[in-house]
Structure formats: C-alpha cells, structure tokens
Amino acid sequence: MKNEQLFLSQLCKIVVNEKVSAFHEFKEMTFNEPLLIKKCNYHQVLPLVYYYREELQKQFPVLSEDFFRQARTYSVFNATRVMVYENFLAELDKKLSERQIEYRILKGLVMASELYPASYLRAFGDLDIIVKPESITRLNDVLTDLGFQLSEDLYSVFPESIIRKYSFARHYIRSTATNIAVDVHLNLSGKLHAFQFDIEDFWKNSRSVKIGGRSYPTFSNEYLTVYLLYHAFKHHYFKLMWLIDFFKVMDTPTLDVGEFERLIVEYKMEKLWRIFIRICDEIFGQLPVSAASPFLVKYSPIDSRHINAGSVLRGVQPYSPSKARIILPMVYLSGFGRKTRFLFRQLFPPREVIRDFYCRKDLALNWRNYFKLRKKTILEMMNL
Numbered sequence: 001m002k003n004e005q006l007f008l009s010q011l012c013k014i015v016v017n018e019k020v021s022a023f024h025e026f027k028e029m030t031f032n033e034p035l036l037i038k039k040c041n042y043h044q045v046l047p048l049v050y051y052y053r054e055e056l057q058k059q060f061p062v063l064s065e066d067f068f069r070q071a072r073t074y075s076v077f078n079a080t081r082v083m084v085y086e087n088f089l090a091e092l093d094k095k096l097s098e099r100q101i102e103y104r105i106l107k108g109l110v111m112a113s114e115l116y117p118a119s120y121l122r123a124f125g126d127l128d129i130i131v132k133p134e135s136i137t138r139l140n141d142v143l144t145d146l147g148f149q150l151s152e153d154l155y156s157v158f159p160e161s162i163i164r165k166y167s168f169a170r171h172y173i174r175s176t177a178t179n180i181a182v183d184v185h186l187n188l189s190g191k192l193h194a195f196q197f198d199i200e201d202f203w204k205n206s207r208s209v210k211i212g213g214r215s216y217p218t219f220s221n222e223y224l225t226v227y228l229l230y231h232a233f234k235h236h237y238f239k240l241m242w243l244i245d246f247f248k249v250m251d252t253p254t255l256d257v258g259e260f261e262r263l264i265v266e267y268k269m270e271k272l273w274r275i276f277i278r279i280c281d282e283i284f285g286q287l288p289v290s291a292a293s294p295f296l297v298k299y300s301p302i303d304s305r306h307i308n309a310g311s312v313l314r315g316v317q318p319y320s321p322s323k324a325r326i327i328l329p330m331v332y333l334s335g336f337g338r339k340t341r342f343l344f345r346q347l348f349p350p351r352e353v354i355r356d357f358y359c360r361k362d363l364a365l366n367w368r369n370y371f372k373l374r375k376k377t378i379l380e381m382m383n384l
Helices: 003-016 018-022 033-042 046-051 053-059 065-098 108-115 133-145 160-166 199-204 221-234 240-250 257-266 270-284 309-314 321-332 336-347 367-381
Strands: 103-106 127-131 170-174 180-185 206-211 214-219
Touching: 003 033, 003 046, 003 053, 003 240, 003 270, 003 309, 033 046, 033 065, 046 053, 046 065, 053 065, 065 108, 065 127, 065 133, 065 180, 065 214, 103 108, 103 206, 108 127, 108 206, 108 240, 127 133, 133 160, 133 170, 133 180, 199 206, 199 221, 214 221, 221 240, 221 257, 221 270, 240 270, 240 309, 257 270, 270 309, 270 321, 321 336, 321 367
Parallel strands: 103 214, 127 180
Antiparallel strands: 103 127, 170 180, 206 214
C-alpha cells in the first residue's frame, strides 16, 4: 500500500475509532504533501484531517505544519459553505412549500447534520433533492426564479419528456450572488442503471431532519441507509466520504437492522453489502456494530480484484469511465440473467437516449445511424 493510501486508511480508522491513534506511529514514512492534499481533497476528507490533526500528527510526525494549515483553510471554507447552503435551503423550502412541491433531501447536508460532531466535517459538492416527475416543470420555474440555470452536462441536451421517462438527474447552478449547485433527482437511480428502486415505497417512509435549526423532509433511516450503500458503489470511481457516511450510519445502535436487511434483499443488493464488509477491515480496521446483528452476520465477505481496499483508496479506476460503468455493475449484480440484461442495455440502450442525436442536428434519429453510433462507441471502448 502506498504511503498516501496508508495515511487515508489510518484517517478512516481514527474517524470511526479515535483510540486507534494509541497503537500506531509511522515515524519513518515520507510523503509528497501536495499529492496527499490532492488525494484528501478528492476523497472529500480534508475537514476530517484538520479535526483529527492531533491524532494524525502523533502517527505521522513527518507531516509539516503547512499540510495541516491547508486542511484548516479548506475546513474554514467548508464551514462557510455549509452556512450558505443552509440559508439557501431555508429559502428553497419556503418557495417549494408555496408551490406545493413535495421533495426530499439526500446525502450531503443530511449526513453533515446527523453523523458528524460538526457539520463542516462533511464536505459536499451540491444540494441533492428528489422530487416527483410531475413536479419537474414547476421546480424548474422555482429554480429559474432564484437565478439558477441548467448546467452543461451529460443530460442537459435531453427534452423534459426523456428526462422524466428515464429518471435522468438535472443539474442546476447559480453563479451569481453565491455559487450554489442543486442536483434534482426523479428517482434514486436512472432507469438505465443496474439497480432500480420502488420510489413510491421510499416516499411512504419519510421523516424530518434538523439542518441549521430547521426541519426538512428526508427518508427514514433504514431507507436512507440503503440508498447510501447504493450510492457508495454507484459511480465508476470511489470516494472515502461516501463509505464513511455508510459506516457511520451502520454503526448507529438505533438502526433497524432487520428492516435494512429486508430492503437489501428486496433490491438485490446483498453483494454490495458483502463487498463493503470485505473492504471494511482494511480501511476502517473494524466492522460497524450492525454487522454483528443476526440479520447480517450470515453474509460472508466477497473478494474482488476490481473493488477492494486498494481500488477504493486509489479512487479512480485504472480503466476508462465507459469501461468502468460496465465492469463494476457486472461485479455488483448477482445471477447470469441480471448481468446479461444489464450488459445488453449498456451496449444497446434505447435509441432515444443516444446523446449524439440531440447534439447533432444533422443526424437523423433512425436505426441506421443508431447502429453506426453504437459500433463506433463499442470499438472505442474495446480500443480497436
């Protein structure tokens, strides 16, 4: 394990068990500090580096004061950012209530307020909310009135009908006044993703969360935890902050483990759980308390050469994003039938979701062009 990866693993161990600092000391280890800062920033853990600086300084005395000053600078920035987002959320909640738009908050701010000693310790990139498909037009009007624009990304070229049909996320950004980004989801996963969820069931299992002294709607603990497990492995890259979130939730004694286990079985996510407990020991040095429950102790860990502690700590996969989007779900999914259906859908998605047809006005949306585009994409993926 490289020095930077070992540092990240030790940080994770301290985050979940501060007593670990009494047993390790790495005096002879040297670091490329700019690279280490870059790695910590990528994994969104710089505020945690600053918060646990005393423990880390004991374990890694070679690290300079400048390294921890940079962590402090980012922590101050993130604390300010949290306040900006909390103020914006209060404004958005009022507007959505006036327009009778039901929503739920996911990830960042919820995790920051519930899982960490201080909200600034949970770095995040945007505000994630989920709304019902019939609300997307009204929500767009609200965000437009608040100065937001659709950001240029993978899904921005699609018409609203396709966005709704395939549950694509919409990304908004406001660069005037304060820079704020909002991700609007219509479901917990897009219709082309490997795992699908009964969103109506999630809506029925909701609760309130306190953020900045105000109450906002989110999903119940068990449902939110299932989503965190999915999200931690959803992308073709990994971030330690996502795994720390999930570990901390699973380490909460009040979690209904039986309900969590029922949900991962319902959504066929047992392999994700088994992969997680395999990488847990090396990254965190222990399993979360819920893993000892009779509901979960029966699940044995899975070894994987694609998803392991090393690949998680490294972050970016050694192959292209397009390959990773296919390879990783093939590891997560169970059963030959599910793998085959997913692979076919990725290689030959519905014609109407091919982005080239919307980007190039001279390209007719017909089957001849569809297969030409797919051939080109598949050959590029295979590096032929």
